[in-house]
Amino acid sequence: MSVGIESITRSAPERWAFEPGDVAATSDAALRQVLHGLPGVDQVGATQRAAGLATRSIKKDAKLQALDMAISMVDLTTLEGADTPGKVGAMCAKARQPDPSDRSVPPVAAVCVYPDLVGVAKEAVARSGIAVASVATAFPSGRASLAVKLADVKEAVSAGADEVDMVIDRGAFLAGRYGQVYAEIRAVREACGLAHLKVILETAELATLDNVARASWLAMLAGADFIKTSTGKVTPAATPPTALVMLAAVRDFEQTAGRRVGVKVAGGIRAAKDAIRYLVLVNEIAGPDWLTPELFRIGASTLLNDLLMQRSKQLTGQYAGADYFTLD
C-alpha cells in the first residue's frame, strides 16, 4: 500500500539566500552582509548527522554499484615536487585501465597534475574520455600576486587542461577581505575559458563550519563549477561534516540560483569504505542528482586500489591482496 499524499509544495524563495544578481557591489561589506546572513551551522549537529549517515549499511549490489560509481568519480592525482613525466605517464596508464585483469572496471573521471605536466598527461590520456585537471594559482598555499596566479592558470589552460583546481586566498578570507577573494575567483574563471573551474576552499584552514559554508557560497557566487574541500597538503583534509556543509550549500544554491555546482572531496580518503560514506552523504544531503562524475569527484591516489580490492571481493567473495593490483 503506497501512501503519497502530495508533492513537496514549492513556496516563496529561500529567505536566507539571494539572487546572484543582487551582489552587484562586491565590496567586503556587501559580501559580509550576505555571507554572514547565511544561517549558522551547528558544529555538533552537523557532526552527528554525518556520523548517523555513516551507519548506512551498503551491501551486495548496492555496494558494487557504489564502488563502480566511486571509481568513475576519482580524480587520480599526483602533486609532488618529485613528479616526472615518467610518473605522470604511469599514473595516466592506470587511469585508463585501473585493473589490467578486469576490463569491466570503469575508467576514472580525471587525472590531476601540476601545470607543467599537463602536456604529458594530455597525451597520455588522449582519446580516453578522461579529463586532465590542473592545479593552479600558486597551489597549494595560494600566496602569490594575482598576476602570478593568473599566469599559472593560463599556462595550464594553454597546455590543454580541461579542468582547473584553484585555491582561494585563505589569508584574505580570514582577514575578511571577501571582495578580494571574490574578485580573484572571477578573474580565474575568466582565464579558464572553456575549462571547468574547481575552487579549493582548504577547509582545514578555514577552521569552522560557518566559514566553510560562507566560503562555499562565495565561490559559487563568483562562478565556481565545483567547490573542493582541500589541497591534500594540510591535515585534516576532507571530513564528513565539512562535506555535509558543502553538499547542503550546493543543494541550496541550486534552489536560489538555478545552477548546479559540483563538490569534490580530496585528501586523506584512502579506504573504499570512506568513499562509500561520502557517496551516502551526496545521496542524502545534496540528492541523487549529484551522484554523477559531472557533479561529484573524489581526489585520491591510493584510494583507487582499495576500491579495486573491494570490488574484487564483492565479485569473487574472497578478500584481495595488494600484490594483485598495480601500483600505478
Add this chain to the structure above:
Amino acid sequence: MPRQDRSVAAGERPAEPGEPVWRYAPAPESRDVVSIEPEYGLFVAGEFRPAASGGSFATINPATEEPLARVAAAGRADVDAAVAAARSAYEQVWGTMAGSERAKYLYRIARQLQERAREFAVLESLDNGKPIKESRDVDIPLAAAHFFYYAGWADKLEHAGFGPDPRPLGVAGQVIPWNFPLLMAAWKLAPALAAGNTCVLKPAETTPLTALLLAQVCQEAGLPPGVLNVLTGAGDTGAELVSHPGVNKVAFTGSTEVGKEIARAVAGTDKKLTLELGGKAANIVFDDAPVEQAVEGIVNGIFFNQGHVCCAGSRLLVQESVAEVVVERLQRRLTTLRLGDPLDKNTDIGAINSRQQLEKIGELTKAGEAEGARRWSPPCQLPERGYWFPPTVFTGVAQSHRIAREEIFGPVLSVLTFRTPDEAVAKANNTPYGLSAGIWTDKGSRILWLAQKLRAGVIWANTYNRFDPASPFGGYQESGYGREGGRHGLAAYLNV
C-alpha cells in the same frame, strides 16, 4: 582469479525518471544472534517459574504480527511471592550489604549488557518494532551506561548531597512502558539497586523479552535471589503490584491517565511515588536557527522511535517569518526517511508497537484533518503485514486543535507559528504537560532566557532527544514528578 557471474549487476537497468539512482540493498541484521525460547516464566527469588495460575500470553513482532514467545501472566499470588522474595532479600542480604559490594554486582550487569549488546538490540527490535539502528546505537548503550553510572553511586551515597547516611526505602515496585523496554528497565533498576532497594519490575505487556533476558543476565552475574524479580503481565498485574502493601516505593513511567490512577491508589499509604508521564513538547525554531541542523532536530524530535517518546517534540513552534521555508526544507528532508523492516540496518522508521496504538494514532490524525489542519506525508511504501504509520506533518495547526493538545505518541508532527519570543514561551507553556522543550537559535542569551521561562523539566537547545545517565530527566505538572538520572535521580530511592 575466479569470478562470479555478475548477474546481479548485469540485471541492472538504468533508473526510470523519479526512481532512485542508487538503491540501498537490504542489509538485515541477523536474528541468529539471539535465541528466543518458546516460553518464559516469571523471574522470582532468583529463578524462572510459571505463573501460579499457569496463565500465559503471547508477545508478537509488530513488524510482521508473528508471535515471538509466550510469557507468563502474573496474578496476585505471584505478586505476593515476588514482593515477599524482595522483602526477604532486602532485609537479609541487599539492604545490609556494603555499597561497594552492591556496586560490583551492578558493574557486572553493565558489562554483560555491553558484551551481549547485539543480542539485546536484535531482541529489542523484534519485540518492540523499533529500527535496529536505534536499539543498537541508543537503547542498549544507554542502558549499559545507566548501570555503570549508578554502580558508581552505590558506595558514595554520603557524597550525594542527601546527608551523611541516606538509607534505601525497601522494596520498590516498578512499572515500565513499551517504548524503550530495556532502557526503562535500566532507568528504574540501576538507581534503585544502587541505593540498596530490592525490586519487583513489571515490564509492559507488549515488550517483555529484553527484561527477561536482563533477568537471565542478573542470574549469571550472581545477583542474590530476590534482589530483582520480574513479573510479566498486563495492566492488572501492574495494578496489583503498585497497591501491594509490601511495597515501599512505587515508580511508574507511562501515560498520564494511568499515572493519576496510581497516585490515587497510593493515597493514604506511606508509599513513596515517582511518575514519569506524557508530554506535548514544543520544539521552538527561531528565525536565526542553524536551519539545516534545526530540521534534523525536528525530525529527530518527532520521528525518532516512531514518535513513541514521552518527550517527543510533537509541536513544532516555528517563527512565522521563516515558517514556509522551514516546513519546505522539512518536507524535503522527510522524503529521505526509510520506513520498513526494523531489522534492516538502513531503516529509519520502524513499526508501531501495537494495533491499539496504531488505532489511537489513526483516530487523532483523523481528528486533525476534521479540525481543518493540512495533512502531509512523504511517499512511502507500507509493508502488507504489521502495524505501520507514515511520518506525518500537519500544518495550519492552532492551539485549540486536539492534535496540538493531546499526546498522539506516534510519528505525527503538528506545526504552529509564533511571532515573538514571549509568544513562543506562552504557547509552549500553554499545556498541562511540562516534560520537555527544544530551542533552536544561534543566540546564546535567548537560549538561556527561554530556558528560564519554559515550564519543562528537560530543555534541549540546538539539539533534541539527547539522554545520558548523568543528566536528570523528568517533568513538571502532569508530566509527572521525580527525576531519573544524575545525582538527583538517587532521591527517588532514598529515604530523604
Add this chain to the structure above:
Amino acid sequence: MSDRKEVQPQQLPRLGVRKTYKLFIGGAFPRSESGRSYPVHSKDGALLAHAAQGSRKDVRDAVVAARKAFAGWSGATAYNRGQILYRVAEMLEGRAAQFAAEVAAADGGRKARAEAEVAAAIDRWVWYAGWSDKVAQVAGAANPVAGPYFNFSVPEPTGVVAILAPAESSLLGLVSVIAPAIVTGNTAVVVASEIRPLPAISLAEVLATSDLPAGVVNVVTGRTAELAPVLAGHMDVNAIDLTGIEAPSRAALQELAAANVKRVTYGNDDWAATPGTSRLMSFLEIKTVWHPAGT
C-alpha cells in the same frame, strides 16, 4: 684401570625467567637513560630484583609524556575515563595472585594479608572509577547570581600531577594516590616507593594493557631524594603530591614548588579506610562561566 663409580645426574629445578624491572614512560618500558639500577630487598633482607634507578632526564621525559597525553585524556568523556579505570580493575583482578606474591615479598607479611591488600587495592580502584562522571555533580554548581545571567561552575583537571608514592604501602597506598589524580582527567608522573618499587612496575604493566592512553600514568623508580626535587621544581608540572616524603624533607620541596605556584598536597592516610574526596578534589580547578539571559 680406575674404579668408575655410578654418578647420579643432578636434577635441578626448572630455571625461571626473571623479570627485568624497567621504567614506564609514554606507554613504553625503557631502561633508565643513566643505565643505573639498584637492588631491591624484601623486608627480611632477601634480594628480590634490581629496579631501574631513574634519573632527572627520565623524569624530564616522563613529564613530557604526561603533558602530551593531557589534552586527549582530559578531553575524553568522563564515561570513557570511568570505563578505562574499570578495565584496569578487571586486569588487576586477573593478576591478583601475582600481585599478592609481590606484595608479600615486599612487605614480608603473610600471604593472606597480602591477598587482602590486593583485594582492597582492586576495590579501591573500582571506587575511584565510579567517581569519573560524578565529580562535576558534586563539585560543580549553578550559582544564583543577582542579575540576568546564567552562571555555572565546573571542575576541570589541573594538568600534570607529580606524585611521590607512599614509601611503605606498595600497592594499596600506591593505587590510592594515583587513581584520584587521573580519574578527573589529570595525567601523572609517579615516583614509586624507593624501598618497595616492584608492585609499581607490575601495576604499570596492568595500566599498559587496559586501554589507558600512553603517557597518562608514568612510573619512575629510583632514589626519592634525587628525583623529588626535580619534580618539585619542574615548571611544567601543575601539582605535586608529597605523600611519600617524610615530614622533615617536605619544606624544601614546597619551596621549590612555589616557583610556578604548584598546587601542593600530602598526607599519609589510613589506606585501608574508605577515602574521602579531598584527594579527588585536590587536583581540580573550578571554572566559572557567566552568560546573559535575554531575548
